[in-house]
Amino acid sequence: MKNWLSPRSTAGIVLIAAALVALPFVLATGGQAWVRIANFAILYVFLALGLNIVVGFAGLLDLGYIAFYAVGAYAWALLASPHFGIHWPVWAILPLGAGLACIAGVLLGSPTLKLRGDYLAIVTLGFGEIVRIFMNNLNAPVNITNGPQGITLIDPVSIAGFRFSGSSEILGVTLSGPQKYYFLLVALAILVIIVNLRLQHSRIGRAWQAIREDEIAAKAVGIDTRNLKLLAFAMGASFGGIAGGIFAAMQGFVSPESFSLIESIMILAMVVLGGMGHIPGVILGAVLLSILPEALRYGVAPVQKLLFGQILVDPESLRMLIFGLALVLVMRFKPAGLWPSPERKRELQPEKAGG
Amino acid sequence: MAETLLAATAVAKHFGGVKALRDVSLTIRSGEVYGLIGPNGAGKTTFFNCLTGLYVPDGGGFEFAGAPLVADAPQQAAARGIARTFQNIRLFGNMTALENVMVGRHVRTRAGVIGAMLQTAATRAEEAAIRQKAIDLLHYVRIEDRADDLARNLSYGDQRRLEIARALATEPKLLCLDEPAAGMNATETEALRDLIDGIRRDGTTVLLIEHDVKLVMGLCDRVAVLDYGALVIEDVPAVVQKDPRVIEAYLGA
Numbered sequence: 087m088k089n090w091l092s093p094r095s096t097a098g099i100v101l102i103a104a105a106l107v108a109l110p111f112v113l114a115t116g117g118q119a120w121v122r123i124a125n126f127a128i129l130y131v132f133l134a135l136g137l138n139i140v141v142g143f144a145g146l147l148d149l150g151y152i153a154f155y156a157v158g159a160y161a162w163a164l165l166a167s168p169h170f171g172i173h174w175p176v177w178a179i180l181p182l183g184a185g186l187a188c189i190a191g192v193l194l195g196s197p198t199l200k201l202r203g204d205y206l207a208i209v210t211l212g213f214g215e216i217v218r219i220f221m222n223n224l225n226a227p228v229n230i231t232n233g234p235q236g237i238t239l240i241d242p243v244s245i246a247g248f249r250f251s252g253s254s255e256i257l258g259v260t261l262s263g264p265q266k267y268y269f270l271l272v273a274l275a276i277l278v279i280i281v282n283l284r285l286q287h288s289r290i291g292r293a294w295q296a297i298r299e300d301e302i303a304a305k306a307v308g309i310d311t312r313n314l315k316l317l318a319f320a321m322g323a324s325f326g327g328i329a330g331g332i333f334a335a336m337q338g339f340v341s342p343e344s345f346s347l348i349e350s351i352m353i354l355a356m357v358v359l360g361g362m363g364h365i366p367g368v369i370l371g372a373v374l375l376s377i378l379p380e381a382l383r384y385g386v387a388p389v390q391k392l393l394f395g396q397i398l399v400d401p402e403s404l405r406m407l408i409f410g411l412a413l414v415l416v417m418r419f420k421p422a423g424l425w426p427s428p429e430r431k432r433e434l435q436p437e438k439a440g441g
Numbered sequence: 442m443a444e445t446l447l448a449a450t451a452v453a454k455h456f457g458g459v460k461a462l463r464d465v466s467l468t469i470r471s472g473e474v475y476g477l478i479g480p481n482g483a484g485k486t487t488f489f490n491c492l493t494g495l496y497v498p499d500g501g502g503f504e505f506a507g508a509p510l511v512a513d514a515p516q517q518a519a520a521r522g523i524a525r526t527f528q529n530i531r532l533f534g535n536m537t538a539l540e541n542v543m544v545g546r547h548v549r550t551r552a553g554v555i556g557a558m559l560q561t562a563a564t565r566a567e568e569a570a571i572r573q574k575a576i577d578l579l580h581y582v583r584i585e586d587r588a589d590d591l592a593r594n595l596s597y598g599d600q601r602r603l604e605i606a607r608a609l610a611t612e613p614k615l616l617c618l619d620e621p622a623a624g625m626n627a628t629e630t631e632a633l634r635d636l637i638d639g640i641r642r643d644g645t646t647v648l649l650i651e652h653d654v655k656l657v658m659g660l661c662d663r664v665a666v667l668d669y670g671a672l673v674i675e676d677v678p679a680v681v682q683k684d685p686r687v688i689e690a691y692l693g694a
């Protein structure tokens with residue numbers, strides 16, 4: 087970690103920090119909606135880096151990641167809303183949500199992690215759907231989740247009396263609600279980036295990579311592959327749970343709709359498209375994939391008007407079409423992702439002859 | 442006489458109709474190089490796989506360093522002190538040579554997730570020790586100049602050496618080598634001979650599967666011969682070499 091302190095990296099860090107601080111104010115000039123889009127981009131960075139531990143580091147294909155996000159979101163929604171009349175503080179619900187998601191991860195992982203590749207993908211996919219369907223139907227006979235209507239009026243994050251919703255003045259600067267969440271999310275994202283970086287270059291990170299490379303050889307040198315896979319699963323799930331809690335608090339509303347399969351696929355796409363296992367790549371993937379649909383939302387209709395004088399194709403379907411096309415093109419021309427790690431790039435290169 | 446390190450008792454393994462191992466019993470003594478030879482398909486690799494927990498034997502079992510080995514638990518076998526290489530090299534191809542050996546330290550080190558995240562002093566000290574030990578082992582097998590190359594880009598002979606270094610990183614009492622000289626030229630084989638000799642001198646017992654009869658006979662303290670899954674003979678090389686059953690097994694009846 088010493089090389090972080092070299093003048094060049096210090097300058098880089100200062101620049102990035104300055105840009106991150108300035109961003110919510112710049113975006114706010116275009117309206118708070120832009121700050122919210124940025125917030126979701128950062129939330130996705132957090133989620134994608136959580137999933138990166140599972141997919142990128144341990145090499146486990148998890149298609150139900152959103153389920154853990156749902157567990158965290160509903161934990162917050164149920165314990166901090168008028169639904170049950172419970173209003174627990176952040177420091178209690180956020181760890182609890184992470185813990186519940188972690189337990190869900192272990193419960194799902196322990197019987198299934200023996201499965202390989204595509205089989206694991208199917209099971210996790212099923213799990214994700216089951217959780218969503220549960221949330222949808224747990225409103226009768228006893229109303230727990232309020233079914234498809236979801237839960238409203240969820241408490242915002244509030245730390246030591248400081249509420250993250252509504253605007254307030256700090257050090258003479260007026261911050262809107264979304265702007266305050268922005269800084270909270272950036273702090274959390276930095277945390278998950280540090281965790282990812284440190285894990286990757288640790289004994290555990292090396293063991294994960296070894297399992298990914300050759301599971302039998304990993305076992306033969308004494309790596310407990312089952313426990314390590316479970317560990318990756320549980321850690322990824324915990325981060326999903328934390329993200330879910332923040333999501334519920336930020337939105338003030340959750341419903342099963344937010345936790346559909348397409349969301350799991352989207353987060354996985356961020357990891358893969360950015361560059362699996364490579365932290366800067368995953369961040370890039372998450373930012374691009376969360377912003378691109380929004381940009382298209384605002385761009386598709388005006389561009390059609392400009393070109394054809396009228397709106398020919400429903401903007402919503404065209405948006406997804408362009409989005410899908412972009413994904414296909416990236417995977418076709420950059421199979422290792424937009425910004426792969428140097429190692430991964432080499433992995434996809436043909437073997438050297440005679441090597 | 443030296444004490445027994447490994448005792449295999451009536452180990453049996455079959456795949457459908459194929460009896461790969463038929464009640465194989467043998468003993469390996471501490472400090473020796475023990476050769477395991479036999480024609481293709483005799484069951485040598487299957488014996489390794491049973492010993493290292495990759496296969497569950499259908500009968501019999503192993504006693505290692507005074508206690509039975511649990512079947513079906515490769516990580517436990519490694520922890521107890523059994524390390525191996527593979528006939529068809531199994532390195533972590535996209536990791537560097539150094540990282541491959543560092544992975545071998547996994548079973549002798551402790552640092553967990555919390556330590557890694559907090560970068561505690563203990564974790565950093567352990568990490569430095571892992572790296573140093575791995576560098577030392579690369580020197581030991583004489584491929585230190587390839588430390589930062591990806592394992593899959595190493596030459597065949599260097600890959601075999603790297604696999605040995607990775608196995609040694611687990612601090613084994615018993616090192617099992619599955620045809621380490623396969624595909625090596627005469628010079629490389631000679632260097633391998635010296636390496637194995639050195640490993641024995643440094644106190645590690647070696648179990649060696651090898652087809653190169655000259656290498657086996659010159660290096661091993663004792664040799665066992667397998668044929669069609671059954672043990673034919675277990676004795677010193679001079680006796681084994683002259684045994685008519687061995688000659689028949691090799692020349693084919």
Ligand SMILES: Nc1ncnc2c1ncn2[C@@H]1O[C@H](COP(=O)(O)OP(=O)(O)OP(=O)(O)O)[C@@H](O)[C@H]1O
Pocket residue numbers: 456459460461479480481482483484485486487488528
């Ligand atoms: N996983 C397996 N499934 C089915 N049959 C197997 C399996 N492993 C080994 N065998 C069979 O068991 C027998 C012994 O094989 P093994 O690999 O142990 O021989 P070997 O002595 O190592 O031979 P070689 O010198 O060719 O490496 C062979 O007939 C082989 O086909």
Ligand SMILES: [Mg+2]
Pocket residue numbers: 485486487528
């Ligand atoms: Mg073999």
